[in-house]
Amino acid sequence: MRATRPESLATVRRYSAPSLGGLGVAGLVIVVLALLPSFVGESLVNRLTQLFSLLILAVGWNLLAGYGGMVSIGQQAFLGLSSYAVLYLSLHGVLAWWGAPLAILFAGLVSVPISFLAFRLRGSFFAIGTWVIADVCLLVVAQIEMLGGGAGASLNDLNGYDPITVGDVTYWVGLAIVVATLVGAALLLRSRFGLALISIRDDERAAEATGVNVARTKRIVYVLSAAICAGAGALLILENLEVQPDSTFSVQYSAFMIFMVLVGGIGTFEGPIVGAIFFFALQQWLASYGVWYLIILGAVAVTVTLWLPKGVWGSVDPHNRRSLVPLRHRVTLHRNTESPHEQEGTETGRGGE
Amino acid sequence: MMMWINAIIQGLLLGGLYAMFSCGLSLMFGVMRFVNLAHGDFAVLSAYAAYVLVEHVGGTPLWTFAIVIPASALVGFLLQRLLLDRALIGGALSPLLVTFGLSILIENLLQQGFGANNESLFAGSLSYESWKINNSIYLGRLQVIVFVIAVALIAGLQLFLSRSRPGRNMRATADSRRAASLSGVNERRVRATATAIALATVAIGGLFLAMRTSFTPTSGASDLIFAFESVIIGGLGNLWGTLLGGLILGVAQTVGSQINPADGILAGHLVFLAILAYRPQGIIASKYALS
Numbered sequence: 001m002r003a004t005r006p007e008s009l010a011t012v013r014r015y016s017a018p019s020l021g022g023l024g025v026a027g028l029v030i031v032v033l034a035l036l037p038s039f040v041g042e043s044l045v046n047r048l049t050q051l052f053s054l055l056i057l058a059v060g061w062n063l064l065a066g067y068g069g070m071v072s073i074g075q076q077a078f079l080g081l082s083s084y085a086v087l088y089l090s091l092h093g094v095l096a097w098w099g100a101p102l103a104i105l106f107a108g109l110v111s112v113p114i115s116f117l118a119f120r121l122r123g124s125f126f127a128i129g130t131w132v133i134a135d136v137c138l139l140v141v142a143q144i145e146m147l148g149g150g151a152g153a154s155l156n157d158l159n160g161y162d163p164i165t166v167g168d169v170t171y172w173v174g175l176a177i178v179v180a181t182l183v184g185a186a187l188l189l190r191s192r193f194g195l196a197l198i199s200i201r202d203d204e205r206a207a208e209a210t211g212v213n214v215a216r217t218k219r220i221v222y223v224l225s226a227a228i229c230a231g232a233g234a235l236l237i238l239e240n241l242e243v244q245p246d247s248t249f250s251v252q253y254s255a256f257m258i259f260m261v262l263v264g265g266i267g268t269f270e271g272p273i274v275g276a277i278f279f280f281a282l283q284q285w286l287a288s289y290g291v292w293y294l295i296i297l298g299a300v301a302v303t304v305t306l307w308l309p310k311g312v313w314g315s316v317d318p319h320n321r322r323s324l325v326p327l328r329h330r331v332t333l334h335r336n337t338e339s340p341h342e343q344e345g346t347e348t349g350r351g352g353e
Numbered sequence: 354m355m356m357w358i359n360a361i362i363q364g365l366l367l368g369g370l371y372a373m374f375s376c377g378l379s380l381m382f383g384v385m386r387f388v389n390l391a392h393g394d395f396a397v398l399s400a401y402a403a404y405v406l407v408e409h410v411g412g413t414p415l416w417t418f419a420i421v422i423p424a425s426a427l428v429g430f431l432l433q434r435l436l437l438d439r440a441l442i443g444g445a446l447s448p449l450l451v452t453f454g455l456s457i458l459i460e461n462l463l464q465q466g467f468g469a470n471n472e473s474l475f476a477g478s479l480s481y482e483s484w485k486i487n488n489s490i491y492l493g494r495l496q497v498i499v500f501v502i503a504v505a506l507i508a509g510l511q512l513f514l515s516r517s518r519p520g521r522n523m524r525a526t527a528d529s530r531r532a533a534s535l536s537g538v539n540e541r542r543v544r545a546t547a548t549a550i551a552l553a554t555v556a557i558g559g560l561f562l563a564m565r566t567s568f569t570p571t572s573g574a575s576d577l578i579f580a581f582e583s584v585i586i587g588g589l590g591n592l593w594g595t596l597l598g599g600l601i602l603g604v605a606q607t608v609g610s611q612i613n614p615a616d617g618i619l620a621g622h623l624v625f626l627a628i629l630a631y632r633p634q635g636i637i638a639s640k641y642a643l644s
Contacts, residue, residue, distance in 0.1 A: 120633040124388035128581045139619040291461045298458030305450045
């Protein structure tokens with residue numbers, strides 16, 4: 001934990017009290033969540049599965065926009081492609097639960113050629129360009145008769161199982177995807193690659209100048225984010241047991257992702273988790289009011305961007321000192337100073353950009 | 354053969370409408386370097402405003418132009434002053450996120466107020482009268498008028514940008530914010546003017562679209578996408594290029610629908626993606642943001 005350089009010029013600490021505590025709590029929460037289906041009813045399990053898909057979407061979008069600096073409003077492309085991949089595989093005899101990882105892989109692979117098109121555009125134009133690409137996916141998929149065309153299709157290969165078992169297994173699949181996403185994202189951000197990514201977020205030109213391969217780093221993040229959204233897509237078809245092109249490729253998912261990440265705190269690890277839980281609560285509370293919850297969603301998105309740009313988590317932890325996940329490098333210099341002088345590591349938590 | 358010629362002609366007429374949508378998008382992008390993601394929703398908002406006016410007062414939708422267009426410009430001015438100026442301080446992502454939030458807000462408020470039904474503005478005899486060219490080609494009177502107005506609008510905007518003082522200030526800001534500011538351009542006023550003009554033009558587009566076809570609270574999304582595609586196909590930062598982009602998109606869509614009625618929009622998207630892959634600077638590449 002304490003890596004001291006030979007000359008003892010500086011000490012690099014990766015862990016802090018909050019982050020060790022955070023890891024412990026996270027581990028405990030995961031264990032409790034894994035055991036939960038044995039203790040609680042079916043409806044709570046199904047609702048938590050919904051929360052899982054929201055969480056996955058939020059983390060995926062935050063990785064892309066918050067860390068990669070790329071605002072996409074077309075991530076629903078990968079969500080939909082993955083749902084349909086699960087459907088396609090199930091029509092060819094692959095049980096839907098096993099189809100999920102293959103679907104994620106498929107969407108990740110598809111995102112590579114897509115990235116070459118989308119990366120021709122930057123900033124605002126990238127955002128709408130990705131939306132067009134998602135619309136193309138929708139229009140193409142809706143014409144494939146085998147996959148139900150415009151009306152969609154239902155996933156029938158789980159019909160033989162007891163519905164409660166299906167719900168529980170889907171819940172565990174969801175939990176597994178959530179854990180894999182969060183652990184993966186944390187390890188990624190801790191690594192050298194994560195440092196490169198964060199430096200790009202803070203200043204693309206400076207990152208390039210210090211030797212970061214900006215184009216490649218961005219592409220990798222784009223592909224990872226696509227795979228994460230595909231995880232949510234696979235989970236959604238397992239949850240609903242049906243898929244319909246207009247809804248699975250709906251831009252509304254982008255609205256949800258943006259909302260969760262903004263409210264929680266863009267460019268922070270904890271933000272999207274907070275945002276997803278908040279959004280889930282809002283959805284449960286306002287679901288019976290129809291479109292009002294979308295109206296509130298839009299209004300909150302505008303308000304938060306303008307008046308609370310760091311989101312909820314960014315306001316709780318404005319200087320990223322209380323991070324619950326050990327992502328930072330804290331460098332303490334010993335040279336030329338009597339008392340150790342704290343210096344910020346590269347990751348200083350400049351969220352909300 | 355005639356069928357295809359007809360598709361191309363109808364596509365060109367449709368393209369004029371798309372160009373009308375996209376000139377405001379170009380203008381705002383030039384001055385502020387972001388795309389207003391609620392652009393299409395403001396078009397739909399004006400269509401509903403005209404719809405309400407006609408319902409309550411009566412007459413043809415044409416007179417509502419006199420109210421809706423200035424009102425939309427005023428909304429643009431306030432939007433810039435109250436929200437977007439603030440969003441621009443927050444970095445590159447903020448304006449995108451704010452306008453996307455606005456887009457959700459407008460769509461769903463309209464949905465709440467009017468329901469999801471198709472509405473349209475009936476422009477009396479203008480809606481169905483047409484000029485007959487031959488047995489298979491008819492030019493809708495309204496369609497031709499829209500096209501002529503679109504071209505006039507772009508010419509006027511071009512003239513405004515090249516000849517008038519506020520227009521030149523806008524171009525100066527588009528070229529270099531800092532240099533313009535240093536030479537005494539009031540940047541804040543330039544931004545508010547650009548947004549007001551953009552919303553006035555998008556209101557014109559919205560009203561004509563509502564007269565040509567039908568609209569729903571969510572049709573703003575496709576208006577935005579078509580406007581954006583026209584801008585990219587034509588080449589960023591060039592209003593005549595935008596017109597050309599609109600025409601190409603319109604033709605791609607009508608020819609696509611001629612091949613298969615369900616494929617019109619897809620054909621437009623594919624032309625856009627092909628341009629993106631092979632000529633990302635657009636058909637008319639331009640060095641300046643707005644020239």
